[in-house]
Amino acid sequence: MSEKTGADLKRENALIKSFGYAAQGTRSASSERNFKVDCAAGAGAVLLCVLLQVPLWGFVAVTMCVGIQLALETVNTAIEAVVDLASPEIHPLAKRAKDCAAGAALITACMSVVVGLAVYVPAALKLFGIV
């Protein structure tokens, strides 16, 4: 087996550090109110999957919606920070950027509601013997 060179170790350290920075970013975004609300809603959605005994595809769909929502809230937080840095004063473009970032999170939240209905309603009907 070949020995690792200094350059290899440096690359590995940089990779490990980049994971650390990403974890710091997630921790920072998680202090936002919307992120906390999404976490609570996501935990409730996954619990409902268990209670309603949804099929595996439903569990995967719900988990993906939760992940996409949390990822978008994190991007939204990043955009807000950049806008505040670039334009601390009121500006129509700053408003546009922040509103669009929030709009993106709203779109995925609406998508999550549709996916939730498609997953939970058939599972509930089946569980309660209605169909």
Ligand SMILES: Nc1ncnc2c1ncn2[C@@H]1O[C@H](COP(=O)(O)OP(=O)(O)OP(=O)(O)O)[C@@H](O)[C@H]1O
């Ligand atoms: N520099 C600015 N110029 C113009 N409008 C702004 C500016 N900053 C914020 N706004 C407006 O105020 C709204 C709220 O901005 P804010 O920075 O409080 O974010 P937020 O949506 O409350 O997010 P959060 O609650 O996650 O902090 C924005 O969506 C935008 O419409």
